[in-house]
Amino acid sequence: MVDESDGLEAxxxxxxxxxxxxxxxxxxxxxxxxEDAARRERDADKLEQRGIGKEAVSAKTAADVSQSKPATAAVKAQQTRSAKARPNRSRSPKIQRTELWR
Known part of the structure; x- marks a missing residue:
């Protein structure tokens, strides 16, 4: 028995x-x-353990965050322009053929 499908399953x-x-x-x-947030937190802890001030640590963290993509930009689909179909025409000038034998 042939199972006729309407393509719904596919x-x-x-x-x-x-x-x-x-x-x-x-x-x-x-x-x-x-992972990025955890890395920044580890880096901040290491800097504070070295004796670097909280202001410098927060400035470094802010600079690191500002260099990364915002969460909304990372999730957005990248929109690309699809190639448009071109008619198959030659670029040479058209010559009108008036010969009778053709």
Whole structure:
């Protein structure tokens, strides 16, 4: 017996794959942000242990944060322009053919 499909199953599989991919990317971004915050905290603790003042440590941390992407920019999808289809025309000038034998 032939199972005739209307493509609904394939479409739902594709959407599920996309959703899983997006969720994975968001998870990676959040994990990276968490690791960055932990690294900054460790760096601040090390600097304070060396006797560097809290103002200098907070300035270094602020500079480090300002050099990174904001969380909203990291999660946004990058929009790219897709190539537009061009008609298949040659760039040479058009010559009108008036011969009868053609």
């Amino acid at each position: 479409a739902s599989d594709g959407q599920l794959r996309i959703a899983i991919t997006v969720a994975g990317r968001i998870g990676e971004t959040l994990a990276r942000a968490h």
